[in-house]
Amino acid sequence: xxxxxxxxxxxxxxxxxxxxxxxxxxxxxxxxxxxxxxxxxxxxxxxxxxxxxxxxxxxxxxxxxxxxxxxxxxxxxxxxxxxxxxxxxxxxxxxxxxxxxxxxxxxxxxxxxxxxxxxxxxxxxxxxxxxxxxxxxxxxxxxxxxxxxxxxxxxxxxxxxxxxxxxxxxxxxxxxxxxxxxxxxxxxxxxxxxxxxxxxxxxxxxxxxxxxxxxxxxxxxxxxxxxxxxxxxxxxxxxxxxxxxxxxxxxxxxxxx
Ligand code: SAH
Numbered sequence: 001x002x003x004x005x006x007x008x009x010x011x012x013x014x015x016x017x018x019x020x021x022x023x024x025x026x027x028x029x030x031x032x033x034x035x036x037x038x039x040x041x042x043x044x045x046x047x048x049x050x051x052x053x054x055x056x057x058x059x060x061x062x063x064x065x066x067x068x069x070x071x072x073x074x075x076x077x078x079x080x081x082x083x084x085x086x087x088x089x090x091x092x093x094x095x096x097x098x099x100x101x102x103x104x105x106x107x108x109x110x111x112x113x114x115x116x117x118x119x120x121x122x123x124x125x126x127x128x129x130x131x132x133x134x135x136x137x138x139x140x141x142x143x144x145x146x147x148x149x150x151x152x153x154x155x156x157x158x159x160x161x162x163x164x165x166x167x168x169x170x171x172x173x174x175x176x177x178x179x180x181x182x183x184x185x186x187x188x189x190x191x192x193x194x195x196x197x198x199x200x201x202x203x204x205x206x207x208x209x210x211x212x213x214x215x216x217x218x219x220x221x222x223x224x225x226x227x228x229x230x231x232x233x234x235x236x237x238x239x240x241x242x243x244x245x246x247x248x249x250x251x252x253x254x255x256x257x
Contacts, residue, residue: 002162005105007033008151009070011126012117014040020050020058021148022115027054029155030162034061035070035112050148067114067126071185075109076101079122079130080154082144087124087215089133090223097134098157102165112185113154118147128218129185179229191231192218198238201245 008026013019019042023034034057036042042063051058064070071077078097092100101111114130116122127133136145136153145153183191196214199205205213226234243249 002102002105003030003158004032005109006031006101006111006113006158007035008155009035009037009067009112009114010039010147011037011067011114011122012039013147014118016041016044016047017050018118018147019044020047022151023047023051023054023057025148025152025155027057029159031155031158032057032060036061036063037067037070038065039063067129068186068189071112071129073110074112074185075182076104076111077114077130077185078112078132078134079114079127080116080134080150081127082121087212087219089127089219090131092132092134094134094136094154094157097132097154098161101158102161106165115147115151128215129189131222180227182225183228183231187231188221191221191235194235194238198241201242
């Protein structure tokens with residue numbers, strides 16, 4: 001089922017009514033997978049009231065403590081934002097977001113649509129966990145939609161793309177070879193931690209003055225759709241780099257002699 005592969009992730013929602021409104025918007029459009037990251041109040045009667053009948057979605061909602069947990073197993077993560085952020089990120093229009101999410105889901109990939117807090121949106125760190133950012137082109141003078149309304153707009157775009165793709169043959173990106181599949185969001189996170197460690201060890205990254213280095217590297221790797229095989233090579237290089245920085249290679253060479 002294509003639409004079941006697309007999850008809606010609400011981060012740090014403060015008003016339970018918005019959770020109910022989002023569940024209703026989802027159910028209207030055929031989406032069913034709701035993940036709540038650290039909601040302020042849930043379960044809640046207000047959420048049930050606003051869901052007006054979409055209670056099955058609330059009951060089935062998965063509640064987790066951190067965004068990383070909500071993204072386990074996701075190949076594509078789309079983060080929504082009401083405004084521009086510091087570092088420009090690859091952007092998708094809502095329509096392209098619907099098409100891309102649907103295409104990936106049709107190929108069996110798990111996709112996440114991530115929405116932020118009512119008052120503060122998503123943090124830069126959370127946005128940098130996303131492959132793309134999606135902005136609903138609202139009036140710049142009043143750009144922020146109600147959370148459930150934003151869910152409604154993107155759920156509608158997903159539905160339109162899904163209806164258009166029904167009955168169409170599935171486009172295979174390439175002939176899959178073992179290990180050729182793109183890595184999941186959580187594997188990318190472990191890679192970034194490893195990369196950061198290596199960059200600190202070789203003295204390229206000063207943890208006291210990190211600037212935007214990791215953000216820029218996240219953007220670079222995020223748009224490369226790294227495969228599992230390639231990820232293993234990169235991780236291998238990092239492991240050897242750290243060993244070299246610690247002088248462990250030197251010792252091994254000597255031992256070999
Ligand atoms: N004051 C916050 C607004 C958050 S609105 C801010 O400036 O970021 C709550 C959430 O609704 C956002 O995090 C986003 O997920 C969604 N949202 C609201 N307006 C949006 C827009 N124009 N485009 C995309 N998402 C939007």
